[in-house]
Amino acid sequence: MPGAPRFDVTYADVDVTNTAALRGEFDLVKVSYAALPWLLDQYTLLPCGGALGRGCGPLVLVKDQSIKSLAGRRVAVPGDRTTAYLLMRLWSAGEPPASVEVVPFAEIMPAVAAGTFDAGLVIHEARFTYQRYGLHALADLGEWWENDTGLPIPLGAIIAHRDRVDPEQATAWIKESVRQAWADPAASRQYVLEHAQEMEQDVVDQHIKLYVNEFTGSLGPDGHAAVDALLTRASDEGLVPATPLVKA
Known part of the structure; x- marks a missing residue:
């Protein structure tokens, strides 16, 4: 302009x-x-x-479908001050992971698929591609937030x-x-x-x-x-x- x-x-x-x-x-x-x-x-x-927005929140992904919570798990996240990680901490309160490591966003799904981490926290276009890595959604944190608050996810x-x-x-x-x-x-x-x-x-x-x-x-x-x-x-x-x- x-x-x-x-x-x-x-x-x-x-x-x-x-x-x-x-x-x-x-x-x-x-x-x-x-x-x-x-x-x-x-x-x-x-x-x-x-x-x-709505329907666009971060996902917690796992390879092993027997995993039902993050308690005691190793988790890869895209940043320690990301909204995704903050939501994960709110959602998993009472059942926190054993360890959390910041990993570049593009490396999270391959690392979970390889077994380096038990779970990975992903954002953006990973919503449309995670199945290609043989991964499954343990939680949709945007859906959780919207159901809990009625508000969009920032x-x-x-x-x-x-x-x-x-x-x-x-x-x-x-x-x-x-x-x-x-x-x-x-x-x-x-x-x-x-x-x-x-x-x-x-x-x-x-x-x-x-x-x-x-x-x-x-x-x-x-x-x-x-x-x-x-x-x-x-x-x-x-x-x-x-x-x-x-x-x-």
């Missing part, structure tokens, strides 16, 4: 961006909603561009550095970008494919359809309520620092 600057874009695993944001490395960055309690002193949450947030970015301008840039992408999906197709971890067109299309939704355009009341509910519950359980109500 007119007036928007050129961006120097870095692509990285979510655990990498969460950690980099703690150091204030990026002007605009996508992070996990679960990481916000450690970031809102430096960054402002923007009310658009993030990933929230996964990824866009935040702007308080000292370097005008949040109103950034919000306008992102909203216009989303509007143009919805108006002409073909215009961004090749760009998406160049940066997708899963290259199959049908998987990419399913991913976009599921995660780019009404909350991408605007968090709205339900989106804000979902973020507040997640962080308040996690704080009450002592899993994250207390966080003021998140209002963009």
Whole structure:
């Protein structure tokens, strides 16, 4: 859109961006909603561009279908401050795993399939491909969250550095970008494919359809309520620092 600057874009695993944001490395960055309690002193949450939704939550996967809980198990997770891991900790309270290891997202399913871990916590396009690894879903944490709260699941947030970015301008840039992408999906197709971890067109299309939704355009009341509910519950359980109500 007119007036928007050129961006120097870095692509990285979510655990990498969460950690980099703690150091204030990026002007605009996508992070996990679960990481916000450690970031809102430096960054402002923007009310658009993030990933929230229904039917799109993280999955806990196992190879051995006799496993019925994570109690005493070895589990691979995509990051220690991801929403996925926070949800897993809330869901498995009382039956915690024996050990948890942070593993790059793309390596989790192969590692579970190989028996390196008893279970793996996965996100995004893994919803559509995990059966190829001979894995089974022990739990759909998004479904659990929605049934428990009636709210969408807040996964990824866009935040702007308080000292370097005008949040109103950034919000306008992102909203216009989303509007143009919805108006002409073909215009961004090749760009998406160049940066997708899963290259199959049908998987990419399913991913976009599921995660780019009404909350991408605007968090709205339900989106804000979902973020507040997640962080308040996690704080009450002592899993994250207390966080003021998140209002963009």
